Amino acid sequence: MKIELRLFAGLRETAGFGEKKIELPAAATVGDLLVQLAEEYPALELADRSIYVAVNQQYAAPDVVLQEGDTVALFPPVSGGCGSGLITLE
Amino acid sequence: MPKKKLFEITDQPLSLDDVAARVTRPDCGAIATFAGVVRGITAMDGGQRDTDFLDYEAYTEMAESMLAQIGDEIEERWPKVKAVSILHRTGRCEIGEASVVIAVATPHRDDGCFEACRYAIERLKAIVPIWKKENWSDGQVWVEGPRQPDLDLSQPADEAAP
Numbered sequence: 001m002k003i004e005l006r007l008f009a010g011l012r013e014t015a016g017f018g019e020k021k022i023e024l025p026a027a028a029t030v031g032d033l034l035v036q037l038a039e040e041y042p043a044l045e046l047a048d049r050s051i052y053v054a055v056n057q058q059y060a061a062p063d064v065v066l067q068e069g070d071t072v073a074l075f076p077p078v079s080g081g082c083g084s085g086l087i088t089l090e
Numbered sequence: 091m092p093k094k095k096l097f098e099i100t101d102q103p104l105s106l107d108d109v110a111a112r113v114t115r116p117d118c119g120a121i122a123t124f125a126g127v128v129r130g131i132t133a134m135d136g137g138q139r140d141t142d143f144l145d146y147e148a149y150t151e152m153a154e155s156m157l158a159q160i161g162d163e164i165e166e167r168w169p170k171v172k173a174v175s176i177l178h179r180t181g182r183c184e185i186g187e188a189s190v191v192i193a194v195a196t197p198h199r200d201d202g203c204f205e206a207c208r209y210a211i212e213r214l215k216a217i218v219p220i221w222k223k224e225n226w227s228d229g230q231v232w233v234e235g236p237r238q239p240d241l242d243l244s245q246p247a248d249e250a251a252p
Contacts, residue, residue, distance in 0.1 A: 006149070008147060008149055008219065008221060009147055009221035009223075009232050009234075010221075010232040010234070012147075013232075052219070054149070054152055054219070057149075057151060057152040057155055059217075073149055073152065073219075075149065075219055075221070076221065076232065076234040077234045078215065078216070078217070078218060078219055078220060078221060
């Protein structure tokens with residue numbers, strides 16, 4: 001299946017793109033996507049930082065199962081922030 | 091003229107008059123406002139750092155829906171609040187320019203407008219996907235919030251309760 005990946009702020013600048021279609025196995029989770037991206041884009045240093053993930057504009061935990069056509073956004077903690085929804089790659 | 095949005099991410103200059111006008115109603119005699127403006131001088135240990143300007147980037151669609159969520163939370167916590175408007179800039183903001191403006195309208199000043207206004211800015215900084223890049227006089231950096239993975243994002247912070 002394909003999902004639409006969106007990156008923001010420092011992640012967007014490091015990756016060199018803000019949007020990209022990503023191919024994933026069926027029933028992949030947010031966590032699976034992060035593992036795949038960490039391998040594909042080591043410069044993002046996803047394993048070494050806390051990030052937020054939003055699926056279709058809702059904050060999402062690593063165990064959320066993705067669907068074909070989902071929009072998945074990755075971004076750093078917001079500027080003044082002290083929220084959660086932060087995900088650290090195991 | 092189309093009605094202006096109450097929760098908006100915009101690349102246009104912000105004004106307190108504009109945001110106050112968006113919540114002005116005949117049944118409200120009190121409007122509390124807040125402006126966050128671009129700070130040019132930041133005190134640091136043993137000195138100061140000068141900012142030339144800031145760049146704001148937003149996940150616009152999600153940010154606007156999170157701003158509306160903050161409005162819903164306020165109505166739940168302060169039932170006498172009649173209207174909330176929160177506007178945030180994107181793009182380059184110069185020193186002294188407003189990057190965020192908030193207005194809360196209540197029938198009377200003791201009906202929670204001050205508290206709700208404070209709540210709005212604290213929640214915005216915690217959950218709304220907007221980032222700023224500091225353009226210091228000697229470099230630039232994306233500012234990231236502190237990492238507190240144990241907090242529950244779905245729960246409004248208790249310390250802001252009425």
